[in-house]
Amino acid sequence: MSAASENALFGMGNPLLDISAVVDKDFLDKFGLKPNDQILADDKHRTLFDEIAKKNKVEYHAGGATQNSVKVAQEAAAFADVLGFETDDIAEIAKKAQNLPKENPKRQRVVVFTQGKDDTAATVGEGVTMFPVLDTDQNKIVDTNGAGDAFVGGFLSALVQGQALEECIRAAHYAADVIIKRVGCTFPEKPDFH
Numbered sequence: 001m002s003a004a005s006e007n008a009l010f011g012m013g014n015p016l017l018d019i020s021a022v023v024d025k026d027f028l029d030k031f032g033l034k035p036n037d038q039i040l041a042d043d044k045h046r047t048l049f050d051e052i053a054k055k056n057k058v059e060y061h062a063g064g065a066t067q068n069s070v071k072v073a074q075e076a077a078a079f080a081d082v083l084g085f086e087t088d089d090i091a092e093i094a095k096k097a098q099n100l101p102k103e104n105p106k107r108q109r110v111v112v113f114t115q116g117k118d119d120t121a122a123t124v125g126e127g128v129t130m131f132p133v134l135d136t137d138q139n140k141i142v143d144t145n146g147a148g149d150a151f152v153g154g155f156l157s158a159l160v161q162g163q164a165l166e167e168c169i170r171a172a173h174y175a176a177d178v179i180i181k182r183v184g185c186t187f188p189e190k191p192d193f194h
Contacts (some may be wrong), residue, residue, distance in 0.1 A: 020048070020143060020183050021056040036144065059183055076113045077122075083092045090121045091128040098123040110165060112172075114151055120173070124165050132175045150175040162193030 028035065041048070052058060080086075080093040083100075087093060094111045102109055113121040117119050119130040154175030158168040174193050179185055 019052065020145070021052050021061045022050065023056060027052075038145075047175075090115065091130065094121045094123050094128045104134050112155065112169070114148060115154045120169055122165055122169055128164075131166075131173070136172050136177055136180065143183050144180050147180050150179035151186060 016164060031045055031123070033039065039045075076090055076093045076097075077088045079097070083096075085093055085096050087096075090113055094113055096111045096124065096179075097111045108125075109123070111121075111123045117122070117133060119132050121128055121130055151172040153172075154173035155168045158171040163171070168173075172192065178191065182188070
């Protein structure tokens with residue numbers, strides 16, 4: 001067996017099935033749901049799945065994204081609070097996270113914090129750079145489920161190809177932008193990333 005490539009990427013996680021459908025407010029109210037929200041289903045939601053499939057056009061999409069990329073980037077402020085960073089400045093949190101102790105001192109840790117429609121913060125060398133996200137027409141946004149997962153997929157795709165961090169962020173922003181304009185985590189037949 002040959003040694004693994006230095007740029008190899010391996011992830012493990014639980015597969016999920018996303019069920020997407022356009023429903024009305026009465027349906028949401030019946031099951032105690034809010035628009036653009038996510039919950040863990042419990043007993044009161046048992047009949048939801050049958051009802052949604054019978055009354056609506058439903059699309060099924062594989063999901064999960066390895067625990068949504070280990071939830072590393074969520075609201076960075078909570079991460080900073082747990083580690084006692086005593087700041088809520090995203091750039092400062094990224095820099096402090098980059099400097100945490102690590103096993104391999106030969107490679108500098110890369111830290112990336114996404115903030116939805118706000119700038120993405122990433123450690124670049126000794127500094128932190130804020131990368132503006134793509135400016136998307138709000139009327140073209142169809143489904144934000146999977147946007148963060150798509151970001152991670154785009155980022156990792158460029159990273160394992162040995163691309164610079166700036167190019168990884170550009171690929172990540174492109175992937176997330178494509179996903180939010182479609183139902184589920186799906187790509188057009190011919191993506192136009194250059």
